[in-house]
Amino acid sequence: MGMVQESIEVDVELSVAYRQWTRFEDFPRFMEGVEEVTRIDGSRNHWKTRVAGVSREFDTEIVDQRPDRKIAWHTIGGEVRQMGVVTFDALDDHRTAVRLAIDFEPTGVAEKAADLIGVIDRRVKGDLRRFKSFVEQPGTTDDDHPDRPTPA
Numbered sequence: 001m002g003m004v005q006e007s008i009e010v011d012v013e014l015s016v017a018y019r020q021w022t023r024f025e026d027f028p029r030f031m032e033g034v035e036e037v038t039r040i041d042g043s044r045n046h047w048k049t050r051v052a053g054v055s056r057e058f059d060t061e062i063v064d065q066r067p068d069r070k071i072a073w074h075t076i077g078g079e080v081r082q083m084g085v086v087t088f089d090a091l092d093d094h095r096t097a098v099r100l101a102i103d104f105e106p107t108g109v110a111e112k113a114a115d116l117i118g119v120i121d122r123r124v125k126g127d128l129r130r131f132k133s134f135v136e137q138p139g140t141t142d143d144d145h146p147d148r149p150t151p152a
Contacts, residue, residue, distance in 0.1 A: 004121050007099040008128040011136050014090040017098055018068045020135045021086060030130035032123055044076070051123075056080050081105040100128060 010017050020026070024037040024045050035055075036048040043062040049055070058080035064072035074083035084102035091097055102124065 002104050002120060003101070004104070004124045005099070005101045006121075006124050006128050007097060008132050009091060010096050010098055010132045011094060012096060013094055014088050014096045015068055017096040017135055018088045021071065021088075021098070021131070026134075030134040031127045032130070051120075098128065098131070100124065 012020075024039060027034045027037045033049050033051045034047065035050055038046045040046055040059065043065075045060050046057065047060060048057050056079070058078045059076050060073045060082075061076045062071060062073050064070060064085075068088060070085060070087045072083075072085040075081055082102060082104040084100065086101075087099045089097040089099070104120070
């Protein structure tokens with residue numbers, strides 16, 4: 001399995017960063033290769049992705065969720081094998097450290113080659129940079145959209 005670990009500091013308070021990360025349906029707005037995420041229930045999501053030119057659909061299950069601290073997940077069934085954790089730590093009242101670690105098993109020649117040359121690492125780093133821009137942008141947080149439901 002491959003392993004990617006990246007972190008970034010975002011200029012929003014911890015609860016804002018955490019709540020935005022739990023809005024999985026917004027992931028296509030800042031994650032390269034994620035085409036759609038649909039909530040199945042309180043702990044499972046269905047994903048449509050395109051990585052290294054290969055389209056995949058798979059389900060994930062949240063296996064550990066601690067509000068304002070941590071979300072851990074793994075894929076269930078299917079050909080995509082992945083698990084990960086994202087943690088959130090307040091640096092001060094208006095800055096948060098977001099740390100992401102993903103274990104994955106590349107399948108197929110294109111995905112294995114992409115992993116070997118570091119494409120996956122760069123993609124995750126880029127996703128975190130885009131998350132930073134997204135969550136810091138006015139109009140994207142719960143505070144800006146009080147009518148949006150808070151995820152379970």
